[in-house]
Amino acid sequence: MTFNGTWKIDRSENYEKFMEQMGINLVKRKLAAHDNLKITIEQNGDKFHVKESSNFRTLDIDFNLGVTFEYSLADGTELSGSWAIEGDTMKGVFTRKDNGKQLITTRIVQGDELIQSYNYEGVDAKRIFKRG
Numbered sequence: 386m387t388f389n390g391t392w393k394i395d396r397s398e399n400y401e402k403f404m405e406q407m408g409i410n411l412v413k414r415k416l417a418a419h420d421n422l423k424i425t426i427e428q429n430g431d432k433f434h435v436k437e438s439s440n441f442r443t444l445d446i447d448f449n450l451g452v453t454f455e456y457s458l459a460d461g462t463e464l465s466g467s468w469a470i471e472g473d474t475m476k477g478v479f480t481r482k483d484n485g486k487q488l489i490t491t492r493i494v495q496g497d498e499l500i501q502s503y504n505y506e507g508v509d510a511k512r513i514f515k516r517g
């Protein structure tokens with residue numbers, strides 16, 4: 386499956402502004418900018434297992450396409466939502482539990498990179514991963 390594999394963060398675009406829009410304080414933003422995020426994705430049909438590791442934590446997430454699940458950001462912000470696949474793109478629509486606002490994220494593999502895009506309240510960012 387296209388997304389399968391281990392992906393290590395290579396660079397980010399506008400991530401600082403995005404985190405600011407999310408309400409993350411300056412100290413946490415500075416730390417998060419260099420989080421050494423690594424994700425391992427295993428897809429079997431509609432079923433996904435994602436292993437996330439960073440300077441902040443390691444965790445395992447299981448979800449099925451189209452099925453709502455809970456996910457907490459490293460700062461404790463709780464989200465609820467689901468992933469779908471649209472063509473060659475994974476699209477996640479998540480809602481913050483604390484304020485009801487939506488965070489939209491997509492993943493696409495382009496060449497040897499996985500590009501994850503984020504949108505929250507009008508601010509877009511990208512994080513670009515390379516196979517690790």
Ligand SMILES: CCCCCCCCCCCCCC(=O)O
Nearest residue numbers: 404407435446456458477479490
């Ligand atoms: C300020 C940090 C923003 C990071 C936003 C991450 C949004 C991720 C949505 C849910 C991810 C579920 C698990 C996964 O597929 O990796």
